[in-house]
Amino acid sequence: MDYTMEQYQASAQAVRERLGAFAPKVAMVLGSGLGYLGDEVEAPIAIDYKDIPHFKASTAPGHKGRLVFGVLEGRNVAVMQGRMHHYEGYSYEEASYAVRVLRLLGCDTLIVTNAAGCVNTQWKAGDLMLITDQIKMFSESPLRGENLPGFGVRFPDASHLYTPRLRELARQTAEELGIPLREGVYFYCYGPQYETPAEVRAARLLGGDAVGMSTAPEVVVAGHCGMEVLGLTLLSNMAAGILDQPLSEQEVLDAAAAAREKFSGLVRACLGKM
Numbered sequence: 001m002d003y004t005m006e007q008y009q010a011s012a013q014a015v016r017e018r019l020g021a022f023a024p025k026v027a028m029v030l031g032s033g034l035g036y037l038g039d040e041v042e043a044p045i046a047i048d049y050k051d052i053p054h055f056k057a058s059t060a061p062g063h064k065g066r067l068v069f070g071v072l073e074g075r076n077v078a079v080m081q082g083r084m085h086h087y088e089g090y091s092y093e094e095a096s097y098a099v100r101v102l103r104l105l106g107c108d109t110l111i112v113t114n115a116a117g118c119v120n121t122q123w124k125a126g127d128l129m130l131i132t133d134q135i136k137m138f139s140e141s142p143l144r145g146e147n148l149p150g151f152g153v154r155f156p157d158a159s160h161l162y163t164p165r166l167r168e169l170a171r172q173t174a175e176e177l178g179i180p181l182r183e184g185v186y187f188y189c190y191g192p193q194y195e196t197p198a199e200v201r202a203a204r205l206l207g208g209d210a211v212g213m214s215t216a217p218e219v220v221v222a223g224h225c226g227m228e229v230l231g232l233t234l235l236s237n238m239a240a241g242i243l244d245q246p247l248s249e250q251e252v253l254d255a256a257a258a259a260r261e262k263f264s265g266l267v268r269a270c271l272g273k274m
């Protein structure tokens, strides 16, 4: 279905009524097992997705399904603890609905985090990756359907979906913290099955360094409505077929827990410099 501007406005208005004078600037979407950053927000105002008109629930494991507004590293943030995925049965437009609502609420920057499979065989599970670009060409666009000019143009440029200035900021920040940071391309696969080894080889041939089931739709939408984007990936496991072992959700959540300090340290330090 196509959402109307009125629906986005109604969602934003409902949230505004809960926020009072608080105005968020930086939106954050936290991936599998990475939602704990939302618990570190100061003076939090938490709103369950189910209490916001037109919002969908988040059903994926490790995703709480609420928005937390407050202050982190001195910045006014809106943290999505849990995202909506296409594989949960949502259209791409539904899955990225919240991004536009956060834009209407005044957010001009989006930080996206995720856990993903490592496609690049030079790297290892547990590494962090700065997303430089994405490939999402085998599935439809979240912008399909009537264009809403209040958000952006019909044919938006996608040359710099991941803002060069923020990439540089992340690079410098990682260096200062002594956290090794890979850089690469996020290859979107819609899941929910993990990829086959042949799909992972195809992703590698096409220029992917990581494979994952999220992020890319929201980033298309964020780019369309003029938000600056920083994307950080936890390479939670080697992608299918690289190691002779099956992939599991538990492996992803364990990796997220193990990387907690490093990952949240980097995200928070980047945020503090924005």
Ligand code: HPA
Residues within 6 Å of the ligand: 115, 116, 117, 118, 189, 194, 195, 211, 212, 213, 236, 237, 238, 239, 240, 247, 252
């Ligand atoms: N593939 C897709 N999504 C993922 C993976 C993976 O290997 N690991 C974590 N999310």
